[in-house]
Amino acid sequence: xxxxxxxxxxxxxxxxLVVFTAFSGILYLExxxxxxxxxxxxxxxxxxxxxxxxxxxxxxxxxxxVTPWSLxxxxxxxxxxxxxxxxxxxxxxxxxxxxxxxxxxxxxGQILQIPWLLFSGVLAAGYLLAGLQTSLVQGALSAAMAWxxxxxxxxxxxxxxxxxxxxx
Numbered sequence: 747x748x749x750x751x752x753x754x755x756x757x758x759x760x761x762x763l764v765v766f767t768a769f770s771g772i773l774y775l776e777x778x779x780x781x782x783x784x785x786x787x788x789x790x791x792x793x794x795x796x797x798x799x800x801x802x803x804x805x806x807x808x809x810x811x812v813t814p815w816s817l818x819x820x821x822x823x824x825x826x827x828x829x830x831x832x833x834x835x836x837x838x839x840x841x842x843x844x845x846x847x848x849x850x851x852x853x854x855g856q857i858l859q860i861p862w863l864l865f866s867g868v869l870a871a872g873y874l875l876a877g878l879q880t881s882l883v884q885g886a887l888s889a890a891m892a893w894x895x896x897x898x899x900x901x902x903x904x905x906x907x908x909x910x911x912x913x914x
Contacts, residue, residue, distance in 0.1 A: 747792070751792060751793060751796065754793055754797075755792075755793050755796035755797045755799075755800055756797075756800050758785055758789075758793065758800070758801075759796070759797045759798070759799070759801040759802075759803075759804060760800070760801075760804060761781070762778055762781050762782065762785075762797060762798070762801035762823075763801050763804045763805055763808070763809070765777050765778050765781045766778040766801070766805065766809075767809065774880065774883045774884050774887055775884075775887055775891075776851060776854075776884055776887075776888060777888070777891060778801070778823075779826070779847055779850050779851040779854060780847050780851075780888060780891050780892050780895060780896070780899070781899075782794075782797075782801075782823055782826055782827055782830070782850075783826070783830050783843060783846060783847045783850065783892065783896070784843075784895075784896060784899040784900055784903060785797055785798075785827070785903065786826070786827045786828075786830035786831045786834065787830060787831070787834040787838045787843065787896075787900060788899070788900040788903040788904050788907070789903060789907060791827075791828070791831045794827040794828075794830070794831055795824050795827045795828060795831075797827075798823040798824040798826070798827045799820070799823075799824050801819075801823060802816070802819045802820040802823055802824070803820070805819055806819075806820070813861075814861035814864060815858055815861055817861075818857060818858050818860065818861060819858075822854055822857055822858075826850055829850075830846065830850075833846065838896075840892070840893055840896050840897050843892050843893075843896040844889045844890070844892040844893040844896065845889060846892075847888050847889055847891070847892035847896070848885040848886060848888050848889025848892065849885065850888075851881075851884050851885045851887075851888035851889070852881045852882060852884065852885030852888075853881075854881075855877055855880060855881030855884050855885070856874060856877065856881050859873045859874045859877050
């Protein structure tokens with residue numbers, strides 16, 4: 747692995763943190779999944795996974811602290827990068843990207859309820875059911891954002907990748 751790969755991944759991870767933080771104050775709207783999907787589709791696998799790891803570590807260190815929920819991000823987003831990268835081999839148009847982003851955004855909302863199992867199964871089930879409505883709306887809004895923004899984001903990422911020395 748090269749220094750350029752680490753720097754590129756760290757910059758993208760910081761960008762993902764900025765996107766995560768910028769949208770965190772808007773109810774139901776989360777754009778980090780779209781960012782992760784775009785990076786995974788438009789850049790190489792190593793860059794996509796490392797940028798997700800950098801995002802999660804920065805999120806833990808700078809925003810949320812080390813909690814079961816912030817550790818879940820570390821398990822979720824790098825795996826999403828791997829899954830998306832694998833699916834992008836068959837080609838990704840804006841409809842597929844929107845559907846995938848919506849599903850992954852919905853799943854994130856549900857998966858992040860799992861740490862409640864540390865306290866109680868009943869409590870976890872309650873949070874899963876209560877969070878279902880939020881996750882459905884969040885997934886639908888993320889799909890709509892991907893429908894509009896996926897192709898422009900990929901164009902920008904590919905352009906930057908070509909113009910930056912050592913780009914992916």
